[in-house]
Amino acid sequence: MDLMLMGEKAQTAGYQVQKLTAEEKNMGLGAVADALVNNADAILAANDKDIIKAKESGMHEGLVDRLRLNGNRIKAMAEGLREIIRLADPIGEELESFIRPNGLHIRKRRVPLGVIGIIYESRPNVTADAFGLCFKAGNAVILKGGSDALASNMEITRIIREALADACITPDAIQLIESADRSITNAFMKLNRYVNVLIPRGGAGLIRAVVENSTVPVIETGTGNCHIFVDESARLDMAVAIIVNAKTQRIGVCNACESLVIHEKVLSEVLSRLAPALAPYHVELRGDEAVCQILPGCVPATDEDYGTEYLDYILSVKAVADTAEAIQHINRYGTKHSEAIITEDKANAEQFMNEVDAACVYVNASTRYTDGFEFGFGAEIGISTQKLHARGPMGLKELTSYKYTVAGTGQVRP
Amino acid sequence: MDLMLMGEKAQTAGYQVQKLTAEEKNMGLGAVADALVNNADAILAANDKDIIKAKESGMHEGLVDRLRLNGNRIKAMAEGLREIIRLADPIGEELESFIRPNGLHIRKRRVPLGVIGIIYESRPNVTADAFGLCFKAGNAVILKGGSDALASNMEITRIIREALADACITPDAIQLIESADRSITNAFMKLNRYVNVLIPRGGAGLIRAVVENSTVPVIETGTGNCHIFVDESARLDMAVAIIVNAKTQRIGVCNACESLVIHEKVLSEVLSRLAPALAPYHVELRGDEAVCQILPGCVPATDEDYGTEYLDYILSVKAVADTAEAIQHINRYGTKHSEAIITEDKANAEQFMNEVDAACVYVNASTRYTDGFEFGFGAEIGISTQKLHARGPMGLKELTSYKYTVAGTGQVRP
Numbered sequence: 168m169d170l171m172l173m174g175e176k177a178q179t180a181g182y183q184v185q186k187l188t189a190e191e192k193n194m195g196l197g198a199v200a201d202a203l204v205n206n207a208d209a210i211l212a213a214n215d216k217d218i219i220k221a222k223e224s225g226m227h228e229g230l231v232d233r234l235r236l237n238g239n240r241i242k243a244m245a246e247g248l249r250e251i252i253r254l255a256d257p258i259g260e261e262l263e264s265f266i267r268p269n270g271l272h273i274r275k276r277r278v279p280l281g282v283i284g285i286i287y288e289s290r291p292n293v294t295a296d297a298f299g300l301c302f303k304a305g306n307a308v309i310l311k312g313g314s315d316a317l318a319s320n321m322e323i324t325r326i327i328r329e330a331l332a333d334a335c336i337t338p339d340a341i342q343l344i345e346s347a348d349r350s351i352t353n354a355f356m357k358l359n360r361y362v363n364v365l366i367p368r369g370g371a372g373l374i375r376a377v378v379e380n381s382t383v384p385v386i387e388t389g390t391g392n393c394h395i396f397v398d399e400s401a402r403l404d405m406a407v408a409i410i411v412n413a414k415t416q417r418i419g420v421c422n423a424c425e426s427l428v429i430h431e432k433v434l435s436e437v438l439s440r441l442a443p444a445l446a447p448y449h450v451e452l453r454g455d456e457a458v459c460q461i462l463p464g465c466v467p468a469t470d471e472d473y474g475t476e477y478l479d480y481i482l483s484v485k486a487v488a489d490t491a492e493a494i495q496h497i498n499r500y501g502t503k504h505s506e507a508i509i510t511e512d513k514a515n516a517e518q519f520m521n522e523v524d525a526a527c528v529y530v531n532a533s534t535r536y537t538d539g540f541e542f543g544f545g546a547e548i549g550i551s552t553q554k555l556h557a558r559g560p561m562g563l564k565e566l567t568s569y570k571y572t573v574a575g576t577g578q579v580r581p
Numbered sequence: 582m583d584l585m586l587m588g589e590k591a592q593t594a595g596y597q598v599q600k601l602t603a604e605e606k607n608m609g610l611g612a613v614a615d616a617l618v619n620n621a622d623a624i625l626a627a628n629d630k631d632i633i634k635a636k637e638s639g640m641h642e643g644l645v646d647r648l649r650l651n652g653n654r655i656k657a658m659a660e661g662l663r664e665i666i667r668l669a670d671p672i673g674e675e676l677e678s679f680i681r682p683n684g685l686h687i688r689k690r691r692v693p694l695g696v697i698g699i700i701y702e703s704r705p706n707v708t709a710d711a712f713g714l715c716f717k718a719g720n721a722v723i724l725k726g727g728s729d730a731l732a733s734n735m736e737i738t739r740i741i742r743e744a745l746a747d748a749c750i751t752p753d754a755i756q757l758i759e760s761a762d763r764s765i766t767n768a769f770m771k772l773n774r775y776v777n778v779l780i781p782r783g784g785a786g787l788i789r790a791v792v793e794n795s796t797v798p799v800i801e802t803g804t805g806n807c808h809i810f811v812d813e814s815a816r817l818d819m820a821v822a823i824i825v826n827a828k829t830q831r832i833g834v835c836n837a838c839e840s841l842v843i844h845e846k847v848l849s850e851v852l853s854r855l856a857p858a859l860a861p862y863h864v865e866l867r868g869d870e871a872v873c874q875i876l877p878g879c880v881p882a883t884d885e886d887y888g889t890e891y892l893d894y895i896l897s898v899k900a901v902a903d904t905a906e907a908i909q910h911i912n913r914y915g916t917k918h919s920e921a922i923i924t925e926d927k928a929n930a931e932q933f934m935n936e937v938d939a940a941c942v943y944v945n946a947s948t949r950y951t952d953g954f955e956f957g958f959g960a961e962i963g964i965s966t967q968k969l970h971a972r973g974p975m976g977l978k979e980l981t982s983y984k985y986t987v988a989g990t991g992q993v994r995p
Binding site: 182185186265267271273280281359363364378379382384385386402405408409411412413416498516520521522524525526527528529530531532533535536541542543553554555556558559568569570571572573574575576577578579580 | 596599600679681685687694695773777778792793796798799800816819822823825826827830912930934935936938939940941942943944945946947949950955956957967968969970972973982983984985986987988989990991992993994
């Protein structure tokens, strides 16, 4: 494992990928998609090794399932790459162009980020997805997957590299760190000379570890302690339908609702409608005093509850006196991901949209829409919860930077 | 020093500043500008304390001068704020607006970053400049200045806070860390809960320390190992004029030229014209073998020379066989700041602009133009040399983020 060499190769590859036309990149992606399907048996054989090791080590069945590939999942990986082919190439776009009084012609042009590092957990499909998006945006990637999926990731990477080489594209557009050694991962997070950005994909623990240890710029993604605020003026049938959707439609995702904030004037009415609607899903409510008084047997919510992304059939509930208090609560406990208000009051909707500090702020809709496809951007690398560089769904454009070119005729600064 | 409390106050202040109209912010900035001029005596008295301490500690006269304020420098600080008043307010701008097939109306709006941390060295004028830019872009700032300038910074901050309070604006829009304790600075760099971005302003050592120790997202600014490549087809009179300007017009700035790359076919001719042109400035040339053969007595350049931002009357010189080799050399040793080609060949110019990896790439102009005012953006907080978030001159827009608002009519995800 020579990380410096890997970094140098990635940088060189990045400079080459940057020069490819949209057609050349699409041809490469098509070749990779075909190769994944054609080599499905080899991928499944490698995946079997990971599965056997995981079972031997006593891995929870849910996690083993996340790790498992089959013919359909491999086809889905290939289809994901074909969807990326259909997305417009963001590179080369002229963002601004102007001529200064001294005659200098300044143009601002979209360029790739360069080398993107991705650190991710078990799902081996991320290997192909992340490569596809980064590559289409003109970047080289260095991937560090979970050690549980190492055999699968190695085989997928091998196939991608081979397909690229066959298409006369540098295989170093994708490199995989094959070591499970933590010191290597730590060194990777400090490879500032070669890596332009690190994107962790996984649970809160992984993201925290990357933020705390990385000197390379990081984009934080994915942690979503999402709230729904039911205002006094809300249509309660709409509120209940949205809450049930946002909580239960898919339980383990970052845009699922984790906490309710309810105007005290409608608290009793909302809870009496909500409890039976959530009952089929066995959702546990954890409430403040006001909530517990109305719902006997309700688990009292702690301060920790309000700050927790459950990813489970649990909802914390807090009563508030008005929109301002709701906003204050959400800004204190939220993770700046997706927050919603259910209201028929335009002023409250406006205040909520202006003052809630989150990537996506909803009025009368489910938080589950925070997603690259739902926004119409196509495949995404993640949902950014930080404010620097990109916020919310990160598609191809968010995997780019820009440069200024300045054309002169001999100008010198007086 | 309770950093957590400072952070909380800054966050709250940020949410308040975010709500101010352009008029309110401009009124605040005007009040601050007046107050600085009206309290010049108090600022100078505080500055005297810093100067006496600096002299007692044996500080180099050049550094003492950087630290020193006088009536004109205070007026310049006020004038800087008045220039910021004249800049358009970036906040609230609608960047995109579209309606999805399901009826969701998605808008992308420019919002402040929130809380910006600035860590800087001696110059006390940065206190007012940095506050002005961050405030106009709707942010709160926490400043950590050099301990040499502590008395000056405290007095300037006190006056700004008082002027804000008199204008009915939260004084916590600016807070100064008054401790010189390194452990406080380190804790500040890890205040992720409250600080959205850290911008170091100062020398390479300061910037490196911030990048290495901060868990808050950092924008790297200012290190400029800028090259000028003289192509075979260059007009040599233009090349010499640009090199002299970029090297000597102002020696200690990040966009000054530090290294020459010269096409071997014109090496001898360029050097014979350049040597006398640089002679009046006593610029020392450090060259590779080819250069030293032509210029007897030339200091041989080491690998370290090529990577050094001298900020002094020294230039490294390297001969290359073609544009591709020049690009490779620059991408290896540059700091991604500003790079120039002097050429009459359109294809070489195009290749250089496309392939050199830098914030600003020049054709036939001096690198000294990389500057917010020269670009027409107005005052800047620094020149970003990273690719994430902002690249090149960072004005008001680069001190903002965005959010998506999504207006629905009860949509739930199928």
